[in-house]
């Protein structure tokens with residue numbers, strides 16, 4: 001390994017310590033006076049004006065049909081009854097209309113709004129269009145799976161084949177520039193085992209090096225697992241190793257965060273992958289959910305681990321998608337709620353974690369990377385402002401932004417037009433495979449719907465402008 005990758009340890013130790021204290025504020029205050037070389041400073045009135053995200057021009061690249069479709073779909077999403085019962089409504093519609101009829105209704109509407117397509121050609125078409133708008137792809141295979149559904153090694157091997165196909169598609173096409181993809185570990189490791197590992201981790205730590213050796217094919221016996229579990233874990237690590245081998249230097253693999261009762265196991269496995277594959281750059285990334293009270297501590301621990309084991313560290317920073325279920329579970333099991341008590345607390349947590357990463361990136365842009373995965377305009381502005389203050393390049397690759405396909409295009413397109421690196425998370429697959437994913441997305445309703453209200457206004461303005469243009473143009 002080249003020596004420049006080895007971090008100056010002492011300096012790091014200070015950084016990490018500083019980050020936990022008010023001293024980080026002085027550290028950044030010093031830098032406030034310096035002019036930003038990237039020139040993307042919110043004190044620049046032009047940029048500040050654009051980043052209010054109020055210009056319907058962002059939509060000028062959309063066809064009239066796409067504008068109408070987005071308006072229609074978002075209109076439907078604005079009825080809480082529809083959203084809250086959409087799972088039931090969809091299975092009802094499917095029984096009434098039959099599989100084909102159902103698909104005929106959904107394909108041009110909801111599906112086309114949120115899903116890239118099913119065949120490689122359809123996906124390529126969507127991706128080329130995105131690429132021409134300056135947006136990067138982040139493919140996601142929607143495999144919705146929770147406890148108790150899984151049967152046998154076969155299922156996970158099938159999922160592995162699908163994931164490897166996703167790796168290949170992500171990097172081997174003309175539309176793929178600096179591609180990313182999302183990986184759900186529970187598609188390759190039995191979720192029940194992840195839960196068991198999580199409880200074992202409360203008692204003893206697993207050594208990352210031992211996991212890496214297991215990934216390399218060594219027959220390790222893990223304490224606390226029975227023979228069957230041990231065999232499955234070894235097979236699973238082998239599967240994850242294949243993903244790593246296939247993607248390193250080609251596609252950045254962003255591991256999803258899921259539920260708190262399994263996240264520690266997912267993080268452990270992800271860190272082992274990082275240790276093996278992130279020697280020369282961040283190819284494997286982990287996700288941190290800022291709605292968790294412990295998110296800041298988890299992030300700082302992970303940073304420390306990456307320093308101790310000298311690997312590069314990539315972070316997908318999200319607020320978190322499983323709030324309702326986490327709270328329900330905590331209530332059922334009479335545990336303290338792991339989620340911050342209000343949206344405002346989550347917001348502070350998000351922006352705080354963001355600052356930690358941006359500070360590190362401004363010091364060592366080759367070692368640390370982050371994707372600011374949010375639809376929240378204020379957090380996006382916060383990131384852009386801090387990048388300017390710290391002198392982080394907008395297209396340097398260490399900081400990028402991420403939104404879901406079909407959501408908050410006014411944010412994504414505006415950022416891309418300003419030269420920032422923006423990814424759209426793109427699910428693909430058949431109507432049947434992607435449906436549970438769409439249902440879950442619709443139910444992440446609350447604040448997302450508020451964001452959509454603005455997008456609807458902007459869509460409407462752009463539509464009016466087009467119609468007026470047609471009328472005056474025709475004269």
Ligand SMILES: Cc1cc2nc3c(=O)[nH]c(=O)nc-3n(C[C@H](O)[C@H](O)[C@H](O)COP(=O)(O)OP(=O)(O)OC[C@H]3O[C@@H](n4cnc5c(N)ncnc54)[C@H](O)[C@@H]3O)c2cc1C
Pocket residue numbers: 255256257258287289291318319320321322323339340341342343344346373374375376402403404425444446447448451
């Ligand atoms: C590219 C991408 C990848 C993603 N990957 C993951 C992933 O791996 N794992 C995952 O869990 N999610 C993931 N998400 C979803 C994400 O966690 C959020 O659910 C979603 O983006 C909405 O948050 P926001 O910041 O965009 O919107 P905002 O509207 O600013 O915030 C909504 C979020 O705030 C939090 N919140 C809302 N109300 C409260 C409350 N009363 N108390 C405390 N917190 C509250 C919730 O987390 C809610 O989702 C991903 C999102 C994107 C764009």
Ligand SMILES: *[C@@H]1O[C@H](CO)[C@@H](O)[C@H](O)[C@H]1NC(C)=O
Pocket residue numbers: 344347348351352378
């Ligand atoms: C969100 O958090 C940031 C940083 O902590 C804060 O400045 C901002 O006011 C918060 N926004 C809201 C709406 O509370």
Ligand SMILES: *[C@@H]1O[C@H](CO)[C@@H](O)[C@H](O)[C@H]1NC(C)=O
Pocket residue numbers: 080083084324443445446
């Ligand atoms: C969002 O969904 C939850 C259940 O998933 C429901 O309790 C809540 O009322 C919904 N909120 C809105 C604004 O629709």
